[in-house]
Amino acid sequence: MQIKIDKNDFYDGIQTVRKAISSKSTLPILSGILIKTQEEELKLVGTDLELGIECKVNANIIKDGSIVLPANYLANIIRELPNKELNLELKEDNKVEISCGSSEFKIHGSPADEYPLLPEVNSDTEYNLSQETFQKMIDRIKFATSDDESRPFLTGGLLSIDNKNLKLVATDSYRLAYTQLELENDLEKQEIIIPSKTLDELSKLLTSEDDIRLLIADNQILFEFSGIVIISRLIEGQFPNYKQVIPNNHETEVKLERKKLLNSAKRAALVARNNSNIIKTKFHDNKLIIESNAPEVGQAYEELSTSQQGDNTEIAFNANYLIDVLKVIDEEEILIELSGELSPGVIKEVDNDNYIHVIMPVRST
Incomplete structure (x- = not known):
């Protein structure tokens, strides 16, 4: 050679x-x-x-x-x-x-x-998507996958295709990220779990405006784009029923600026690191108060203006979980839907249900 x-x-x-x-x-x-x-x-x-x-x-x-x-x-x-x-x-x-x-x-x-040959993926099930669109969908859910190998079905993202909807879902049981894309044509129903490593590497390599081609076989998936072919095994097991996790109603709805909340959460997290990353959020009469406290370090206090409908309420979150989702939302304003301190919090984009993020509350003293 x-x-x-x-x-x-x-x-x-x-x-x-x-x-x-x-x-x-x-x-x-x-x-x-x-x-x-x-x-x-x-x-x-x-x-x-x-x-x-x-x-x-x-x-x-x-x-x-x-x-x-x-x-x-x-x-x-x-x-x-x-x-x-x-x-x-x-x-x-x-x-x-x-x-x-x-x-x-x-x-x-x-x-x-x-050297081992890459497996051949032969399938009649083929999809073509925009690289840019698919990369954005991956980035919106991949951080919510679990690293708990004892539950392998949580260590990847669910790819679900139902009629004209393509959905990606990930959960580590403490949070759930859901995103969907409406397709032009009805497609064969599919549900597979793609390993998180595959999603990570795929996201890094998707850079072109051209399409990406997907082929799905029994236990393999193939991605082809820009002169690159990725072949990955699929994760066996039953993905949790994510529809049961997403609340259908809420008692409090709050609209606020995403970037201001992100910056406030980051600052509060500086103290929260010494207290299991817990931050307390209080929604009261069009104001959001964020507090964190670590006895050996000190306290943090942040106050933001909001547009609130419904009851005053408070809830404690893992600061990192809140920061992760705020980083991947593009919109300037977000919606937070709550139903008390013991119920999951839901974060959405305004006037858009194509991306939903659910965060479980944590108990704080």
Whole structure:
């Protein structure tokens, strides 16, 4: 194998597929990246057997071939090379010579036939969505997934397709994030759970205005976009009935500026860190008072103007949960719906039910 390739294009491709590589793998071959010529392009592949990422990079293919190179060493070397065209050539005994300008490296690789193939995803169920839209939906729910491996069905996001509605839902049992998109056509009903790592890496890679193509099989999902293919296993298990968690009514409705609430919550959280991140919120006659207290640190007090309908009430939240949702809402104003200090709080955008966030209250003394 021999290729000539732009250093920056090669490095970008390496960084893309490297996201699928786990440092915890017990199989040495999985710490590497598969490099393979394919027609007039160079194909790069990384996988941890749960998530696989493949991308294609333009290259001048002088001689076909394939090799597996250690991901970390390869990335570090390519990053430090001059911004020029580099030459990569496979020599005897799986050694690769990389030269760029006056720099030259020799790296020991592994045979490509030892590298596991990414599974094929064959399905009649295919969807096409805007990358920008899908990325925004992912970002609005992924932080609410759980890291509790004893309940794997909570460690991912539910993708639900029902008629013309595509929904993404995540919950860690302390909060729930729900977002939906109305599609143009009726589609086959589907409910699958996508691992949080897949959602995280997908969100980082979705940058184009072009569409993303989704293929769903029995236990795999494929995403194809911008010359990149991501194949991920799906999580088995039954996702909780999220509809039962979202309150149908409320006693208090408050409208206020999102950014002011976010900044106040951040400041109150500085003290709340020493008290399980608990902040108290009091909604009283068109005012919101936020307080936090840690005996060994001190107290914080914030006051905001609101537009309130319904009863005065108070409720305590985990400050981080409130901050997380306020960061992903774009609107200048939000709605908070409450039904007392022991009932969940609901945060929405004004005049828009396509995004709903539910936060469970915490007990405070």
